[in-house]
Amino acid sequence: MAGGESTRLWPLSRRRTPKQFLRLAKGRTLLQATAARMRRLVPWEQMLVVTAAAYADEVRRQLPRVLRRHILVEPMGRNTAACIVLAAEWLAAHVGPALMVIVPADHAVSDTAAATRTLRTACVLAGERDCLVTIGIAATAPETGYGYIEKGAVIAGAPGLHWVRRFHEKPSYAQARRYAASGRHLWNAGIFVWKTDVLRSALRRLAPELERALSGVWRSESDSARRLRRAYRQLPSRSIDVALLQPATVLAARSPRVAVVPASFGWLDVGTWSALHTLRGGDADGNTAVGKLLALDARGCVVYAPDHLVALLGVDDLIVAEHDGALLICPRGRAQDVRRIVAELQRRRWTEYL
């Protein structure tokens, strides 16, 4: 899934280059790093990338080994439910029954080996039990920016793996503290594993309008763009969690059931500039910098300015990000509000900075 927009990493993320295409750590972009992790599970020829028309060229540029016909272009953004069902329908039309591993292209993972082991476990579970498998990350802090998965009973014969009791939307801080302390709540990594057949039959029962809108959309190459556009236009924008997984847990008595593989592999939804600190760690004063930094009496700052020397004097916990003629300065505690700057730029029609 490589079609998302991102506003909270402005000024680095722009309309044309949302975060999946950015080189936030050293070396590869988040998209390239994600594909490299998937390469441990499947050959290049078995990867599908779903993205927006505006990003298709960039995907081709960054992932030259992915087959061009495997880059599926959505006519508009309709959240993860549409994206995933679109790919499932493509597989049904072109490959036949298959096992899907669905990953967002804009997350970071520090322990690739552990992530690969987790996904293999998820594949075995989804293949043998015909269930919908999610990945839940051990919640090490009361994060309010993530959704949570509440685990239920251990799956018989699969020690350490659980059925899902409930999905929780992004919580308040008080709730997040309770979740982090409970031992039952895991961060929803937005990673899913299931058979296409299992998904499609679940959709028919639990989200029939989604299944109806997209089934057969790939039945012939000719005219598929027009069909896709017409189908997407009527689709609501819903996440797969809301459209399918949460209803499936409520009706847990009937198959397919929803399972969760608890994991811990240095997973990070690179949502805001604060993530740079988690991604790269801090120096002795707790400052993280991409670019040259001179810090005097400055602590806990996050700096992204690869082309600058940044001199900080007497400031704490500040985000400083410079890219392509634009400069952002805000406290780390306001990192979520960076989207307000993007909204204000849109309102003023200062499009050159969008």
Place this chain on the structure above:
Amino acid sequence: MAGGESTRLWPLSRRRTPKQFLRLAKGRTLLQATAARMRRLVPWEQMLVVTAAAYADEVRRQLPRVLRRHILVEPMGRNTAACIVLAAEWLAAHVGPALMVIVPADHAVSDTAAATRTLRTACVLAGERDCLVTIGIAATAPETGYGYIEKGAVIAGAPGLHWVRRFHEKPSYAQARRYAASGRHLWNAGIFVWKTDVLRSALRRLAPELERALSGVWRSESDSARRLRRAYRQLPSRSIDVALLQPATVLAARSPRVAVVPASFGWLDVGTWSALHTLRGGDADGNTAVGKLLALDARGCVVYAPDHLVALLGVDDLIVAEHDGALLICPRGRAQDVRRIVAELQRRRWTEYL
């Protein structure tokens, strides 16, 4: 006087371009604005500029109408006493007795007409009374970055003009508050008016080593550079206040006496980034920006980034300055400490940013 270095306006001011050469407000540089003010008193052909070898080309470029032989190059910086005596000796050698108006090239003045009236008054006073005349600016705030002039008795027959009682070095904040409240203390603008003859006879009595070192240094063009270098090398680095004016007030019984013309013409020693706020005023939120600014929940900030859009979110009273690959961020209250950054750059030999 256009030879000073400046470190507190880094990263805009660099070794090659101290603040007198910078375009801080719109249009002209501080040097050009200073020359334009002097133009109201004298023709271009009567201006002398004293500067350092490293800056001579820049002075010629910025002031093409000043005669090239009127740009005097000091072999090294030795504070204002040497600079002023050097110019006085040049006048004595090339012009004969003259009236000198001495102004720093790196100060800003908002009311040019008032400044011109003040200097005319000072010229008349220095011409008629054979005294050393200073300009004292009405102290509107307890500034700790300025020296102060304490005025004494009114000069007989010259209402509003005073003899100087004492010079005070840069005060503590508590002292500065007392000075600002006293009604007797004025900011020392570093502007002086006197006859060359009066200066030279005062030097012979009060600073004979200075007079000895520099007298006759211009007696022939040939070899003057070598003579200058030798003379400067042995000179102490002292301000004219310390070297001459303060001793002259102590010995006030004997001529020449030191006078002060109190004035108020929007004078500003552009010492730190905070001055930008005074120079340009703030917007409704008290923010001042050179460059494009987008401020959300941000107040009292000073921004210099002509080539950037700067987005401030949730920060107050911050200085943000970008120039030529370097970016400074510090609270306004730490503006004086910017020189520490320059010192640290020197220590690390990051010369490309100096």
